[in-house]
Amino acid sequence: MFKTLEGFVSDFSSWVWDWPLLILLIGGGVFFLIYSRFTPFFYFKHAIQVLSGKYDDEKAPGQLNHFQALSSAIAATVGMGNISGVAIAIVAGGPGAVFWMWISALIGMATKFYTCSLAVMYRSEDDDGNLLSGPMYVITKGLGQQWKPLAIVFALAGLVGTLPAFTANQLTQTLVDVLDWNDSDKWYIGFSLAGVASIVILGGIKRIGNVASKLVPFMVVLYFITVIAILIIQMEKVPTMFTLIFSDAFSGKAVAGGALGYLIKTGVKRAAFSNEAGIGTAPMMHGTAKTNEPIREGLVAMIGPAIDTLLVCTLTALAILSTGVWQSTNDNGISLTLEAFNTVLPYGLGDIVVIIMVSVFALSTLFSYSYYGTTCLGFLTKPKYGKYYNYIYILSIIIAAVVKIEFAINLIDSAFAIMAIPTVISALLLAPRVNKRAKIYFQKLENKSI
Incomplete structure (x- = not known):
């Protein structure tokens, strides 16, 4: 029965991520870029100032300041997708997949500006006055x-998409690889992770x-210091790796063989898992920011x-490509990244570094x-019942620790795809309202009246 379910999830993931969804994510992101006239990108410095706390207002509604909101959103994105997901993209699509991750990230910045601005514009409250x-x-x-069915579709998919299937699975695999444990030990790891995670998540959003x-x-x-050290050791190979990424992204062989579409799909899927632009999870976190200015949080979200993706994923990709392990091994996911680190770093230092990185990234x-899951369940029922999702979530950590990586990837990819449809459609329809608010905000900023 499980094999039947595994096959169904795999087939559905492959089908749903075909061109219609890619057109929605990439096409929608390009629309946001053009429709905004690239204006938000010109205020990137202002976004940094907001992030630094310059415009914080403790009296504003919300639970988290701008830095905490972005940190929490990044904690969900800078994780296994950046260490393991990049390796999976390279194995599945070659070095050229990294280029399409970059393109997806640039487009995703515009998408996040709109989706996260909207998240602050249209907030709700629970019975205790906390913003949702x-x-x-x-x-x-x-x-x-009248559009509520679309919202229900998002929330239902969110209950699955926010499960820790990929993260718990890859953290467990790292510990097994590094500590030379047996697969039977994965159950013990799963229980331990569930215990640690429960201490934090049962404490709520704050x-x-x-x-x-x-x-x-x-x-x-x-992570930046570690990978930079690897790249310094491999410095003579780094320019070649950039050339390889660009050439492979548009190789004549890929175009002639019809593989270019698969390459683009691979890069976009892994970038979506890495930065979640257009998926709809990040707006749930950014929407809790303590601010009265939706555009301000939209800029921070960018x-x-x-x-x-542009920083952490690129560093991971260069580390893997420069060592050449992607061509000489059958490893995938975190095991491939681990082998790349050990190839360069001496005396088993790679094992130590990766296990620290993966542990911190995965736990965050x-x-x-x-x-995200509690918010989705709260919407489907009542906000006060959302907290019960945490118990399902904790149990799923244990299960995720022992399932196959392919099943974990396909399950999350499928749910993310379904979540993206309501997220992007609603943002496209409401984009004029964001532009209207943005015009007012940027004028006030230029006039130094805020």
């Missing part, structure tokens, strides 16, 4: 109750935000894809994703 946000509230409050704001800067800086992701 996400595409389901954007749809029902922005487009009207505890998640506090933990994420401390973990994210540490993990990004530490920083996310720049960090997790586990913490943030749980909030």
